[in-house]
Amino acid sequence: MTDASLFGLDNLPYGVFSPAGGTPRVGVRYGDSVVDLSVLLDDPVFATPSLGAFMAQGRSRWTRVREQLTDLLAGDVPDAALHPVGDVRMHLPFEVADYVDFYASEHHASNLGRLFRPDSEPLMPNWKHLPVGYHGRAGTVVVSGTDVVRPCGQRKAPDEAAPTFGPSRRLDIEAELGFVVGVGSQLGDRIGVDEFAEHVFGAVLLNDWSARDLQAWEYVPLGPHLGKSFATSISPWVVPLAALEAARVPLPGQDPQPLPYLRGREDWGLDIDLLVEWNGEEVSRPPYREMYWSAAQMLAHMTVNGASARVGDLFASGTISGPEKHQRGAFIELTWGGREPVTVKGEERTFLQDGDEVRISATAPGTSGGRIGFGEVTGTIRAPMP
Amino acid sequence: MTDASLFGLDNLPYGVFSPAGGTPRVGVRYGDSVVDLSVLLDDPVFATPSLGAFMAQGRSRWTRVREQLTDLLAGDVPDAALHPVGDVRMHLPFEVADYVDFYASEHHASNLGRLFRPDSEPLMPNWKHLPVGYHGRAGTVVVSGTDVVRPCGQRKAPDEAAPTFGPSRRLDIEAELGFVVGVGSQLGDRIGVDEFAEHVFGAVLLNDWSARDLQAWEYVPLGPHLGKSFATSISPWVVPLAALEAARVPLPGQDPQPLPYLRGREDWGLDIDLLVEWNGEEVSRPPYREMYWSAAQMLAHMTVNGASARVGDLFASGTISGPEKHQRGAFIELTWGGREPVTVKGEERTFLQDGDEVRISATAPGTSGGRIGFGEVTGTIRAPMP
Incomplete structure (x- = not known):
């Protein structure tokens, strides 16, 4: 790669x-x-x-x-x-202004719904009407190669009476694509779904490290916070949108048809193949072309309420997961909540251990008939603070 | 004032x-x-x-x-x-790095729980174990006096089959206090609960404008996004922590006792009296001393997973509501979801109309025996974009 x-x-x-x-x-x-x-x-x-x-x-x-x-x-x-x-x-290629993380893979959202809320419908009623997303911590976006200290926090298993404090036991990855805003917008204005290429400079690979035990306990009702805010890694090379022309494809299909502000004339599905390696062994190949919502729809949604955008705004796709098991972009899905371990270098593994290294890379069709690369985003897990 | x-x-x-x-x-x-x-x-x-x-x-x-x-x-x-x-x-007194909004009033969280989830326990099981909070949009924090354009977005009432797009019909305020980080921390480090005054420079008044209809539809499972991201107003004067010495009081009491990382030797309850005026008429007097979680606990929690803090980080208390109706810091609580209008200048009112002005001010005991002021945070609602 x-x-x-x-x-x-x-x-x-x-x-x-x-x-x-x-x-x-x-x-x-x-x-x-x-x-x-x-x-x-x-x-x-x-x-x-x-x-x-x-x-x-x-x-x-x-x-x-x-x-x-x-x-x-x-x-x-x-x-x-x-x-x-x-x-x-x-180095980190730009100062991150605001960081928003979406949740645009139907396969991922359905899998997580089944794992986090086993007694409910996997997809929430809003999911097919709008690209669900939330703000993450801009100040802890780091460049590929930065070590990730295992976070501590509150964890409570369903069978425990009260939470305990300690290192996360369910440290995970999320293989994503991140989009970088070059030209922002004024407060009170909107960026239309077909104005995407006027505003977005390019794309990076992104690993949204996730402490699933912290997240599961904290996330109601205001969403993920400490389970995600300790680190988000991005690749150092920003691939310009112009380099992705040959990768543009129609979305897999949206039903129901979204509201008019989310309907565009242009295709912003992207045929990008990701590869996730765990300690050097391939464990997943997430296909970006399977994503339900496009990045153009994400940006249009994010600004439709008049919120301004700034140079350096980073918004990410959410975990990229395809329909097959070998296409899942988070270990919680790949190992089905830790109940179905995968074999990594001959060992049975579920979540990340100290010393583990994760590498996410990707390629796409180039405009000259060959393929282009995104480089990689890597990170190694370090032992928690005492 | x-x-x-x-x-x-x-x-x-x-x-x-x-x-x-x-x-x-x-x-x-x-x-x-x-x-x-x-x-x-x-x-x-x-x-x-x-x-x-x-x-x-x-x-x-x-x-x-x-x-x-x-x-x-x-x-x-x-x-x-x-x-x-x-x-x-x-002007805006500092460049906002990351903006986190907490949810630290038991009265507010209970009221909102009753209104948003009438069939469940009002407080989530995690609420008394950790200060629940989430990241908001730093780029749309504006200084007092900035007009607020009524946001558009997706709204779906429970009895509607599908969402519609249009201007928010339930535009609201949240009267809050915001805390400003002067001295940050490194990635992988923590700020202890008793290190608060080494890191926090001072406090401002904050109005977290909220479109309740957008919020109610979008917020599961990842929390509020467009219902909040269109504008957050702060007062222009940052009151230094040193000026709040005489306002420091014990918290009302925490039961169960929080985990050790949230227990401090110092009192960071604050005896600050807020006043909310709607088109010049007093409608609420939220008492900050009633808050369940202290700002020192919020900062300790926010960094306990090793997340770094930066100069300009802004974290807010969440809506300040006391036990009495006249102490509620959001109109959705004050009018009980719009079902119990209040009288403003002789008119029955529930949520904000175009042209409405909201002013939040506050005073606290000063160290010389008198009172000190926070000034004010104001904003006027402008008609939505076509």
């Missing part, structure tokens, strides 16, 4: 890196190299430790820079602008 | 203002004047449009500046540093 061919001229994802001894700046990934845009394009907007200023310049500028890079990279790139990808350090 | 005596030397709240023709800078309110700290103290930390840099300097610096101001303001203040409060424009 670190195949250089996944980072050809039809991909060109943006990130923030520092070369050995240098300060963070904006670069683009090309093959096995990171191209320093502050050198190649000699523009101060790229000499900053965030994509924010560039993203805020808007779609016509994004298009122009992509055309420029396509031309320049096809020729000779000055050595001063080139760094082997293994020699640089990657 | 704009009585100059509420802003004596025992108060000295901080804000960001611009004088006529000038840029935003940090000031302190003293009587009927705003004192320009960038002039009086000649320190660049006050020549910025946010309290952030000053707040990040930490508690010993906050103490030193307060002592300095107490001395200087008792003498002659140079005219160049003084502006009549009516001549300046107030």
Whole structure:
């Protein structure tokens, strides 16, 4: 998956890196190299430790820079602008403004409903009418490779009389795609469902680490909080929307038809294949094309009440799960609440143990007939605080 | 309530203002004047449009500046540093990092439980074990005086087969107190319940505008989203914790005793009296001293899983409601879901109409034997977008 061919001229994802001894700046990934845009394009907007200023310049500028890079990279790139990808350090690519996490996979929402509320209908009555979502903690979004300290908190099993305090015993992942807003909107305005590409700069892989025992006890009636807020990891490379043109597909189908503000003329289903590896072993292949709600619908919904959007807003799809067991993007689903362990490197496993590493990667069809890569989002679990 | 005596030397709240023709800078309110700290103290930390840099300097610096101001303001203040409060424009006093809203009034949580879930126990089983809270939208926190456009969204009454789209018909307020983090914490660390005053700079009044019909339809299972995210208003003056020393009281009592991480040696109940006026008429007097959970417990809980805190984090109490009807801090409670209208300027009213203005103000005992003021948070409802 670190195949250089996944980072050809039809991909060109943006990130923030520092070369050995240098300060963070904006670069683009090309093959096995990171191209320093502050050198190649000699523009101060790229000499900053965030994509924010560039993203805020808007779609016509994004298009122009992509055309420029396509031309320049096809020729000779000055050595001063080139760094082997293994020699640089990657950073969080932008300052996260608000972070919203949706719940857009019907398979995931149904599975979680069955596991969290076994005595009720798995899907809530609102689920097929609106993309359900909630705000997460922007300040704990971290870049791939950041260790995740096992969170402590209150846990109460149904058969226990009172909660106890301690490390989570049901630490899980959620394999997701995150979308990054470049151009925001004013308070009182809306972003229409067909204005998606004017506002969204690109996409990242996202792992919404989840402490299921903390979550199950705390989440009524105001939703998840400490079960999620300890860490959310994203991949360092933001794949521009323009690179995803060949991945655009119709949604699987929405019934009932959503309200008019959620109906668009354009297809924003995305044919992206994810891969989840647990300690180096493949455990799942979540298919993004199975998602019920599109990212364009998520953004339209999020702003239909007049809420403003800002550069750096991050909104995520929720766990990507397909209809098959091997397509589930969270371990609570894959192991059915821990009752059906999976085999990882010869051991039976349910939830995450200290020292475990999770790697999520993804590819999609590129516009040149091959495939493009998202890189990866990884994290290793560290022992809890005493 | 704009009585100059509420802003004596025992108060000295901080804000960001611009004088006529000038840029935003940090000031302190003293009587009927705003004192320009960038002039009086000649320190660049006050020549910025946010309290952030000053707040990040930490508690010993906050103490030193307060002592300095107490001395200087008792003498002659140079005219160049003084502006009549009516001549300046107030701004959002800091950049909001993450915004978390709690639900810490037992009276409010019980009332809302009865109204939203009439067939269940009003309080969820977790409510007396942890301060329930959730993340709200930081990007739509606005300063007092900002108009609030009536939000549109999906609404479905229980007797309707499907949701419809349109302006909220049940637009409401929540009278709250907000706490502002000055000194954050690292990812993986915790803020202990007795470390509150090392981290929290001060408090503001907060109105968490709420569209009850949007909220009721959307909030299962992930909590409130569009019903709240369109606007949250705060007062422009941040009252420093040091000014609230005389307001500190024991909590009303917690049973069962909370887990050890929520038990503190210090009292952080606060004897603050709020006043809610609807189109100029008093409709409620919420008493903050009735709150079940303290702000110190909220912060300890919020970080016990290792979530980091940042300068500018804002966390709020949730609606402040006392045991009496006239002490309820939300109109849905005051009018019992709209079934028991209140009289406002001779008219029967339930939820907010376009053109309505709400004003929330508050006072507390000061350290000199009198009272100190929080100023006010106001907002006027504007007609929805077409």
